[in-house]
Amino acid sequence: MAAAPPPRLAEAHPLVRLWRHATAFRRRIVMGVVSSVLNKLFDIAPELLIGVAIDVVVRTDDSFVAQIFGVRDREDQLLVLAAITAVAWILESISQYVAERIWRGLSQDLQHGLRMDAYRHVQDLDLAWFEDRASGRLLTILNDDVNQLERFLDVGADKIVVTITNVVAVGAVFVAISPMLALMAFLPIPVIVGGSLLFQRRLAPRYREVRERAGRVGGLIGGNLGGIATIKAFGAEQREAERVSRASIAYADANRHAIVLSSAFVPLIRMAILTGFVLTLVLGGHAALNGDLEIGLYSVLVFMTQRLLWPLTYLGETLDLYQRGVASIRRILDLLDTPIVIRPGARELPDGSPGAVRFAAVDFSYRDAIGGDGDGERPGGSAVRTTVLRGLDLDVPAGETHAIVGATGAGKSTLVKLLLRLYDPDAGTVAIDGIPVGELSLRSLRGAIGYVGQDTFLFDGTVAENLRYGAPDAPDDALRRAAELAEADGFVQALPHGYDTPVGERGVKLSGGQRQRLTIARAIVRDPAILVLDEATSAVDNETEAAIQRSLLRVSHERTTIVIAHRLSTIRHADRIHVLHEGVVAEAGTHEQLVELGGRYAALWAVQTGEVATTG
Structure with missing residues (x-):
């Protein structure tokens, strides 16, 4: 199971973790912050100019403008102010445009980058990790949480920067004009900040719960849509609707x-x-009436009080975006921090690899999480091992067809998962042509194997697109040859658009037997050194089974083939049959040898043929 993230990363604030992760976006983040700061500075300039304009009217040729620019005529002073105001407004508009472009572009690019990082990371996680988690919750992280992050970056991040800049810049103006009034105006801010921190602490767990429950809804709906046929068959629509409700x-x-x-x-x-505004209005007015404060400066402070405090009314909305964004960032980065257990090797199988397979003294146990959070290895839960293989030895020489049979739970499919490195063994070695699979790159390993499972999964696309899934560059004639070998070409040609016919999601437009033949053809298109058939005929009728058997005889010729089967009639002609029992190979031989032996295989054969046999 995946271990918990390193404590240092787990304890870091989600925004700090995002900064560490988003190295390619740091320059743009800084540019966005700078643009937002400049935008706010230009935005508060008109309030300062209002005070300067009042100063022109009151003090005439002794005004601030007259002293700075040497313009004595009041009309000319106002024209100077008008020009400065126009420049400030233009710069404010430009900086706002730049800031919005940067933040919105950043939100799109960063959310795309994180979604793809998370998706690629998830694809590299071991199969056991998926078996412990509902797919709907994973979809919630990759969709809803990433979208929530986008919204925070699009709106919330800019608002936070602007609010901080506003407080600092306006505060500097207050302190420069009247430290006493600055104190009065800033008096409510500790209350606001303290309240914000209190709200933040109390909101954080509530929004974590919101995201978790959103994942629960997504998991239920995703699972039900995948099992809609079963729901309908059992008439459970109302019951499932109530569960989702x-x-x-x-x-x-x-x-x-x-x-x-x-x-x-x-x-x-x-x-x-209200408290800060009233204090500034009354105390500042009193100072202006007594001649201790210039009228223009008093006007600036009155306007600035509004500018200082009123934007804080949006702090609740900003905090809401912040908390939702932080909760989503934490879930996304926790997913990205999940360790990758299956690491690829560096070796490559040579071209034309014969495909000999060997399992040597292989031990393997599944880990089942009990308690805790479902991760098995994390605090609060314990992991219980279910032993499946015990010192198993099994050889499949190159070019031969070997079958693996046994009771349910004997470990047949586990061997395939170990061969594909969906899991690693606890002990022993799995090797292809003498090279341990752990030393091979995953591309080389899995590229040498054509896998056909009992779950006939087809993607929502055309027949041709599904056949090319393992070999995207395969020519049309290769598709047809593979389909002919799998006895699929006939029904494909009869489809409305032949090989360009859409099969629907999971191949719902085709029958079970048609889907199974296409999955066999898909494996053949790759021309793999090793063909693995895991219960490939378990869910088809007798006629389809017979067709698949004929195709298997053709496609397995001069190719290493491993067949896992419950129906023993499908593997009668295998070069060797291995019978698994309690994690080891209990019997091995040809069909005739095993029937004559009178052991477990003979008993299974007797049950399936209706004969009577005595287990040896």
Whole structure:
């Protein structure tokens, strides 16, 4: 199982972790911050100029403009102010355009980059990791959480930068004009900041719960859509609708629980703002009336009080975006921090590899999580091992067809998973042509194997696209040859558009036997050194089974073939049959030898043929 992320990363703030991860985007993040800061500085300039304009009217030729620019005429002074104001507005508009372009572009590119990083990482995780998790929750992270991050970067990040810049810049103006009034104006800010921190701490767990319950809803809906035929067959539509409804209501309740707290934030902020504004208005007015403060400066402070405190009313909305974004960032980066257990080797199989397979003293156990969070290896839970293979030895010489049989749970499919390195053995070696599979690159290893499973998975595309899945550059004649070998060409040619006919999601437009023949053809198109058939005829009728048997005899010729089967009639002609029992090869030989032996294989054969046999 995957271990927990390193403590240092797990304890770091999600935004710090995002900064560490997004190295390619750091320059653009800095540019976005700089643009937002400049935009806010240009935005507050008009309030300063209003005070300067009042100063022109009150002090005439002794005004600030007259002293700086040497312009004595009041009309000319106003024209100077008008020009400066126009420049400030133009620069503010330009900087806003630049900031929005940067942040919105960054939000799109970063969310795409994170989604693809997460998706590629997930593809590299071992199969056991997927078996412990609902696919719907994983989809929630790759879709909903990434989209939430996009929204935060698009809107929330800019608002945070602008708010901080506003407080610092306006505060500097207050301190320069009147330290006493600066103190009065800033009096509510500790209350606002303290309240924000309190709200943040209380909102964080609520939004984590929101994301978790969103994952639960996604998992249920995804699972039900995948099993819609079973739901209909059992008449369970209403029951499943009620299950989804309960999960959806739980999600809505979690959201309401968070909204109750976040909605109370703005009204409380407004009361604090009112206090600061009234203090500035009264105390500043008193100083202006007594001649201790210039009228123009008093006007600046009144306007600046609004500018300082009023944007903080949006702090609740910004905090809401922040908390949702942080919760999503944490889940995305936790996924990215999941260790990759199956690491590829560096060796390559030579061209024309004969494909001899050997299992030597292989031990393997599945780990089942009990308690905790479902990860088995994490605190709060324990891992229980289910031993499947015990010192197993099995040889498949190159070019031969070997079958593996045994009772359910004997470990037949586990051998295939070990050969494909979907798992690594606990002990022993799995090798191809004498090279341990752990030393091979995954591309070379899996490129040498054509796999056909009992789950006939086809992608939503055309017949040709599915046949080319393992060999994207395969020519049309190669597809037809493979289809002919798999006895699929006949029905494909009869489809409305032949090889260009869409098969639907998971191949729903085809019958089970047609899907199975196409998966065999798909494996043949790769021309693999090793062909693996895992219960390839378990879900087809007798006629289709007979057709598949004929095709298997053709495609396995001079190719290493491993067949896992319950139907013993499909493997009668195998060069050697291995019978698994309790994690080891209990019997091995040809069909005739094993029947004559009168052991476990003979008993299985008797059951399937209706004969009577005595187990040896």
